[in-house]
Amino acid sequence: MIPLLVCDDSMMARKQLIRALPLDWPVHITQASNGQEALDAIRKGHGRVVLLDLTMPLMDGYQVLAQLRAEGLASQVIVVSGDVQEGAQRRVHELGALAFISKPADPDELREALIAVGLLRPAPAGSPITGVPGRATPDLQVNFRDALREVCIVAMGRAAALLAQVLGVFVRLPVPSVNLFEVSELHMALADAQRGERLSAVCQGFIGESIAGEALLLFHDAESEEIARLLDLRPNGEAEQAEMLLDLASILIGACLSGIAEQIDVRFSQDHPQLLGQHASVERLFQLNSRRWRKTLAVEISYAIEGHDLHFDLLLLFTETSIARLTRKIHYLMD
Template sequence: MTLKVTLCDDSKMARKQLLRTLPDDWDAEVHQAEHGEQALTCLREGRAEVLFLDLNMPVKDGYETLQAIKEEQLETLVIVVSGDIQPEAQKRVQALGAMAFVKKPMKPEDIQTLLQQFGLYQPAAGQLKLADETPQAPANPLDVYREVSNVAMGQAGDHLARVLDTFIELPVPNVNFIAPSELHMAIESIDTNKQVAAVSQGFSGSGILGEALTLFNDASIDDIGKLLGAKLGESGSIKQQRIESLMDVASILSSACLNGLGQQLHVEFAASQPVLLGEHQSMRELIKHGEHRWQKILAIEIGYQLPEHKLAFDLLLLFPADAVKILDQQLAHWLQGDDE
């Protein structure tokens, strides 16, 4: 009997990748959802006996969707597919009833083994069908950048979570092509009226030059210092500890995120030593330092939150126009590999 399957992810590229990992001879009909609310509609209408579910989505995320499934007692087998690979994230989805957790990017052999393990798939049992046969539009470049960033963000979040022994909430990455004068608008999670500190790290690889900015509002800096001091050991004056804390967090996030991007794009990024741009400044004052060097830029903004400690900070990756051209070429190779 043909299984009804729903793929739920806000990224069209991610759904496309997941679809390509499913066995062609799986007796299943595939539906698609862009967020948890749409997935719940599919469930209520009997179109999701098996649900592949992302975690970081707008409208209703994966955790909220799992909670709704549990409360409404909806019958489905949920396989979480996410770039958020923190051990705590896996524990949470399992507690909410998910059958399995698969990290992005997925491999066809892993998906096939998992489906066979749970008795959902037998080779040559049928043919995979798309419920919607409407021709798919070409991938939006921003959607591709967003999905690549999503995987890199998850790796960076996992690294920091292990260092600090805490759970980190991850957002949907905000990706835009913007002018330097609009840069402050890209940082939606930080109030530009507040005083902030920023740590800058230049990076390069395969002809790509860029800058990573880690941004902290003043209300968080002392708490971050206390948390890192407790985890990594305290030394030096209070001011030195404060600066070292900012440098440590910035280095962990930017290095792990760039490593995640590089693995997907086959680029080995090297980052410079972190530099404190300033403290107790407005966002516009901090951003001004780079405006003379950039024209149109690709800005990837990721907001990290530590709910147990009521902390938040942002990582902003900036790629100038000439770097974006090389990135586009690397993404083209990545997409061709995905097509094969």
């Protein structure tokens, strides 16, 4: 049996990946939920082969790859990540990864990658693929929040790849936060995080199959000149600056919603993006829009641009009445 380590902070991602493993691949599976756990397992001999995520707390996949090289640990690593930027794929190969697979891992793509790097022998033509006797498939119980976070990680990775292409940059991806808030609680949390900053915000409504909400993208006024420079624009006045923000919001919000819709098999109709407020405080922004929300399922994503003092805060706010339908869609993915 080959000691295989599956490292991802999402239990849902680990469950999907373990299900995608070739039935005829004789492996003994160990799991890790962050990079530090992964390194501990590898040092104990549990990770001759590693399937490694990139976006994780405590220690991300890039740091794991760098540490493997620093310690001379001879693991064979395939990266399985939602961060599909060309820059991310180039970096992991430079750090020693054998291959890169995008999330969610397709079983056929995973099999082909394993064969290509010499970790799995191709099955003889026409022969049936049978399971490995004695392989234990873990029964992972995935909760709704973890599953939704994983769906959003895949979606935000696609949005980041498009943003990176448009701006010619590398986008640092966070682990998204998923919480059910009273709007007043979300307001207070954001006001505390953005204390004293002036913001501009773009909102875009979406609806599909009884799932509805708004995407809210916050831009920090202090960073607007840097955005214009990256886009090679010289906005003349607030109207042109607003147009620049609306165009950028269309890229990020549209790609992210499209990624979510594809995974949960819905079709979102999207409103035109609108400038909710310009050069305003968080308090003012929520006063402008607070009548639309009471309680919301909030997904918070903060994109940071490497090498620039620039980041975008994206909030996906699902209405309270959407939660039941969204839960059913997510449970279908988990099963």
